[in-house]
Amino acid sequence: xxxxxxxxxxxxxxxxxxxxxxxxxxxxxxxxxxxxxxxxxxxxxxxxxxxxxxxxxxxxxxxxxxxxxxxxxxxxxxxxxxxxxxxxxxxxxxxxxxxxxxxxxxxxxxxxxxxxxxxxxxxxxxxxxxxxxxxxxxxxxxxxxxxxxxxxxxxxxxxxxxxxxxxxxxxxxxxxxxxxxxxxxxxxxxxxxxxxxxxxxxxxxxxxxxxxxxxxxxxxxxxxxxxxxxxxxxxx
Amino acid sequence: xxxxxxxxxxxxxxxxxxxxxxxxxxxxxxxxxxxxxxxxxxxxxxxxxxxxxxxxxxxxxxxxxxxxxxxxxxxxxxxxxxxxxxxxxxxxxxxxxxxxxxxxxxxxxxxxxxxxxxxxxxxxxxxxxxxxxxxxxxxxxxxxxxxxxxxxxxxxxxxxxxxxxxxxxxxxxxxxxxxxxxxxxxxxxxxxxxxxxxxxxxxxxxxxxxxxxxxxxxxxxxxxxxxxxxxxxxxx
Amino acid sequence: xxxxxxxxxxxxxxxxxxxxxxxxxxxxxxxxxxxxxxxxxxxxxxxxxxxxxxxxxxxxxxxxxxxxxxxxxxxxxxxxxxxxxxxxxxxxxxxxxxxxxxxxxxxxxxxxxxxxxxxxxxxxxxxxxxxxxxxxxxxxxxxxxxxxxxxxxxxxxxxxxxxxxxxxxxxxxxxxxxxxxxxxxxxxxxxxxxxxxxxxxxxxxxxxxxxxxxxxxxxxxxxxxxxxxxxxxxxx
Amino acid sequence: xxxxxxxxxxxxxxxxxxxxxxxxxxxxxxxxxxxxxxxxxxxxxxxxxxxxxxxxxxxxxxxxxxxxxxxxxxxxxxxxxxxxxxxxxxxxxxxxxxxxxxxxxxxxxxxxxxxxxxxxxxxxxxxxxxxxxxxxxxxxxxxxxxxxxxxxxxxxxxxxxxxxxxxxxxxxxxxxxxxxxxxxxxxxxxxxxxxxxxxxxxxxxxxxxxxxxxxxxxxxxxxxxxxxxxxxxxxx
DNA sequence: GATGAATGAGGATTCATTCAT
DNA sequence: TATGAATGAATCCTCATTCAT
Numbered sequence: 001x002x003x004x005x006x007x008x009x010x011x012x013x014x015x016x017x018x019x020x021x022x023x024x025x026x027x028x029x030x031x032x033x034x035x036x037x038x039x040x041x042x043x044x045x046x047x048x049x050x051x052x053x054x055x056x057x058x059x060x061x062x063x064x065x066x067x068x069x070x071x072x073x074x075x076x077x078x079x080x081x082x083x084x085x086x087x088x089x090x091x092x093x094x095x096x097x098x099x100x101x102x103x104x105x106x107x108x109x110x111x112x113x114x115x116x117x118x119x120x121x122x123x124x125x126x127x128x129x130x131x132x133x134x135x136x137x138x139x140x141x142x143x144x145x146x147x148x149x150x151x152x153x154x155x156x157x158x159x160x161x162x163x164x165x166x167x168x169x170x171x172x173x174x175x176x177x178x179x180x181x182x183x184x185x186x187x188x189x190x191x192x193x194x195x196x197x198x199x200x201x202x203x204x205x206x207x208x209x210x211x212x213x214x215x216x217x218x219x220x221x222x223x224x225x226x227x228x229x230x231x232x233x234x235x236x
Numbered sequence: 237x238x239x240x241x242x243x244x245x246x247x248x249x250x251x252x253x254x255x256x257x258x259x260x261x262x263x264x265x266x267x268x269x270x271x272x273x274x275x276x277x278x279x280x281x282x283x284x285x286x287x288x289x290x291x292x293x294x295x296x297x298x299x300x301x302x303x304x305x306x307x308x309x310x311x312x313x314x315x316x317x318x319x320x321x322x323x324x325x326x327x328x329x330x331x332x333x334x335x336x337x338x339x340x341x342x343x344x345x346x347x348x349x350x351x352x353x354x355x356x357x358x359x360x361x362x363x364x365x366x367x368x369x370x371x372x373x374x375x376x377x378x379x380x381x382x383x384x385x386x387x388x389x390x391x392x393x394x395x396x397x398x399x400x401x402x403x404x405x406x407x408x409x410x411x412x413x414x415x416x417x418x419x420x421x422x423x424x425x426x427x428x429x430x431x432x433x434x435x436x437x438x439x440x441x442x443x444x445x446x447x448x449x450x451x452x453x454x455x456x457x458x459x460x461x462x463x464x465x466x467x468x469x470x471x472x
Numbered sequence: 473x474x475x476x477x478x479x480x481x482x483x484x485x486x487x488x489x490x491x492x493x494x495x496x497x498x499x500x501x502x503x504x505x506x507x508x509x510x511x512x513x514x515x516x517x518x519x520x521x522x523x524x525x526x527x528x529x530x531x532x533x534x535x536x537x538x539x540x541x542x543x544x545x546x547x548x549x550x551x552x553x554x555x556x557x558x559x560x561x562x563x564x565x566x567x568x569x570x571x572x573x574x575x576x577x578x579x580x581x582x583x584x585x586x587x588x589x590x591x592x593x594x595x596x597x598x599x600x601x602x603x604x605x606x607x608x609x610x611x612x613x614x615x616x617x618x619x620x621x622x623x624x625x626x627x628x629x630x631x632x633x634x635x636x637x638x639x640x641x642x643x644x645x646x647x648x649x650x651x652x653x654x655x656x657x658x659x660x661x662x663x664x665x666x667x668x669x670x671x672x673x674x675x676x677x678x679x680x681x682x683x684x685x686x687x688x689x690x691x692x693x694x695x696x697x698x699x700x701x702x703x704x705x706x707x708x
Numbered sequence: 709x710x711x712x713x714x715x716x717x718x719x720x721x722x723x724x725x726x727x728x729x730x731x732x733x734x735x736x737x738x739x740x741x742x743x744x745x746x747x748x749x750x751x752x753x754x755x756x757x758x759x760x761x762x763x764x765x766x767x768x769x770x771x772x773x774x775x776x777x778x779x780x781x782x783x784x785x786x787x788x789x790x791x792x793x794x795x796x797x798x799x800x801x802x803x804x805x806x807x808x809x810x811x812x813x814x815x816x817x818x819x820x821x822x823x824x825x826x827x828x829x830x831x832x833x834x835x836x837x838x839x840x841x842x843x844x845x846x847x848x849x850x851x852x853x854x855x856x857x858x859x860x861x862x863x864x865x866x867x868x869x870x871x872x873x874x875x876x877x878x879x880x881x882x883x884x885x886x887x888x889x890x891x892x893x894x895x896x897x898x899x900x901x902x903x904x905x906x907x908x909x910x911x912x913x914x915x916x917x918x919x920x921x922x923x924x925x926x927x928x929x930x931x932x933x934x935x936x937x938x939x940x941x942x943x944x
Numbered sequence: 945g946a947t948g949a950a951t952g953a954g955g956a957t958t959c960a961t962t963c964a965t
Numbered sequence: 966t967a968t969g970a971a972t973g974a975a976t977c978c979t980c981a982t983t984c985a986t
Contacts, residue, residue: 031966032966035966035967051289053287053289053290054289056958056959056960057959057960057961058958058959058960059959066967066968067967067968067969067970068959068960068961068962068968068969068970069961069962069963069966069967069968069969069970070966070967070968070969072960072961072962073966073967076961077960077961078960078961174439177436177439177440177443178443180428180440181425181428181440181443181444181447184424184425184427184428185421185424185425185447187424188420188421188423188424189417189420189421191420192416192417192420200413203410203413204413204416204417207413207414207417208417210451211417211421211447211451214450214451214454215446215447215450215451218450265948267948267949267950267985267986268948268949271949271950292975292976292977293976293977293978294975294976294977302949302950302951303950303951303952304951304952304977304978304979305949305950305951305952305953305978305979305980306949306950306951307978308977308978308979309948309949309950310949312978313977313978314977503945504945507945507946523761525759525761525762526761528979528980528981529980529981529982530979530980530981531980538946538947539946539947539948539949540947540948540949540980540981540982540983541945541946541947541948541949541982541983541984542945542946542947542948544981544982544983545945545946546945548982549981549982550981550982646911649908649911649912649915650915652900652912653897653900653912653915653916653919656896656897656899656900657893657896657897657919659896660892660893660895660896661889661892661893663892664888664889664892672885675882675885676885676888676889679885679886679889680889682923683889683893683919683923686922686923686926687918687919687922687923690922737969739964739965739969739970739971740969740970743970743971764954764955764956765955765956765957766954766955766956767955774970774971774972775971775972775973776955776956776957776958776972776973777957777958777959777970777971777972777973777974778970778971778972780956780957780958781969781970781971782970784957785956785957786956946986947985947986948984948985948986949983949984949985949986950982950983950984950985951980951981951982951983951984952980952981952982953979953980953981954978954979954980955977955978955979955980956976956977956978956979957975957976957977958974958975958976958977959972959973959974959975959976960972960973960974961971961972961973962970962971962972963969963970963971963972964968964969964970964971965967965968965969965970
């Protein structure tokens, strides 16, 4: 909840609170924050059930139980909603699982690292399906629509920096490429996972880990991974 | 499966085929056939530059240089365009690279098989970017919109049947899962490939092959792949 | 079949046949006549199942199994089709039941006259549902759209002239009014009749006759109709 | 049955009725309520001048002086407009003439009842020509398009229940048939009335009453109507 | 004559966004 | 703030009609 940027507001309220009398604006802010949360929750629902393009601002407002006008009081346009939602989800992720994670893991062997990263991330996506919608950049592949791609970009960066800790022998360009690949694999794998349930879902999770492990393992460190173990559950 | 015709015409003309290669009804069709091709080309353009959902029939007509009415003379709706375009691309692919391919390859070692399949397929997609748009099913992930998903379904089936020849030890359910995974990996990898050019593109191609090889190789045959070679160009 | 006007043609073929060499044009005419009949049959179908306004020329052409262009080779527009169809149905009616009928009946008592007129007319409408569509003038009531209202006008005139033979004591204006009333009653009654089947239909027929009989009977001749009998089947 | 509300609004506003006559949510509605009235007036105009089918939502919006979008803010489609308009007209009729009417009249002799019912109803239709458009159900006869036929259905029910009070000797099925007949006669008669003006209109009114009286009178009560009088003004 | 292609205006409907209150 | 009204361009699609062959 801290660290929310909400940076897309027109002008008005920005960073009010440094000056005295901060309490009254606070309360207003509070109502506003509630509205924003409401709207973002609605947007998450709508995005995840119809996709970004098909999501209409009217639908979001309706889902949030407010008028379209109210929505535009907080967001200048549809994209800003996606951006803010992405920010919040990113934060929520970091707060929930990420904090501990960003720093460490580098010591972990690849398989454990994959477990440590993928499991919470998958869980988070299952619980916040909008996240996966936003992780996919624009719906038209290959086109980076400078829009709500913060989630995409942030996650990619994260992946890259994590991998950089493992692929120490490789030149930056190649690490970047591998990170891109690993990330898109994760994203589609995730779609497949989320499209299934129960045992089938679990099986897809296992499969995804296997793929990534086998892809990355030979590249790790001095490429010397003698007892190349699969992650926790790598079936023959 | 091959030889799909336009199929979207009303009915009517019929009975004009008493003699083989009847030319009378053809002459009329000529202009129409040309228009259809024109429209499908336009649709391919529009689909690949905006995606299926965002593609408007008016935009397709405009791109084709005809009026909206003309488009609807040949296609009852946007989906029919996608379906027909998919059919044509599928056919074109099969005619160009596929014929020789469907039957054989089973004898090839995995790495050669990947080269043999992926290279032409990537080339084909680069030359026909709409194909990759159609290969991705519906844009909202997890939802199979039985619509224009023929391309998706056909390709997936193909992948499955090819893999079945390699993953002889595995139960059907798992083969299916692996095929799904391999296919989505291919699709996203392809997006990444198409989003780049020149050496970078080549590098991504190599990367994609590596991923698939490493994923599948341990699963092949008796799982006994002693000298696990990468495809042609598997870099350390 | 004689007496067809087909008067809406552009120019061309009109009344060719008076000059020698009539046979060849005849044959052409024959094909043309067949097409026209085909188109009018189709139009009758479409009109009676969707109404005039909703009927599309394309639908008529399709139903006739010809191209739109062909339709317009014979009729300058949709209305002309209705007009010609009306003419033909009017003629068909006259030929079938009407010939004998126009002249006589005046001697018949009202009830018998109603039977003699209504029964064949109802039968004819049941067999040619388009007739009733055309009998109703324009679909927007109260507006006489100089269009295909020939059927309407002709039938009304017919009604008027028949009634004039019975309502000998009344001034013209009133006869006209009564004819109008009787005619619209007939038309709606007919709709009701055609909307039902079997016994229910028969019951509605009886009801319609009753209405008209009771309406007209007091007005007949010297208004001296002592034993005011209902038509054949006037139930208590 | 009475008291039908607008009903076409989303939902939302709600809970604004804790205190009676809450004014807050009303003020917003004021403009909207006015627009709705405006749109319905426009719809009435358009419906009565072109008929329901030919009436376009764009035409209605234009007539109302608003943009198409505004129309759709209040009505989801053309039919909803017809329904709401029908409801309003039905209510208006009931409020104006109907209240006193529904209950009583049963004691009146047939001729007075006809006067008592038809006169106000005709006046109302003359003042609200759209009412007659809606009273006619679907424009293609014989087809009940469950749509905006509330007016049709309601009026028919009314007719039926009134007649049931007079036709006490007849079985239900027959009363229903007679009601149907009487109603369609009224509707067409009304069209004829509305298509004329001044004395001619009055004459048609008289004629319509005569028809209905003569149709129904023999069926009334014990069928014993000795001195069969016409309504107020039954001319020889 | 016949065909089928072509047109373009028009119809219903949606939607991101703005405005008055 | 919040509302809901307002907009108008854009969407998909239809239809009467015309034109080239």
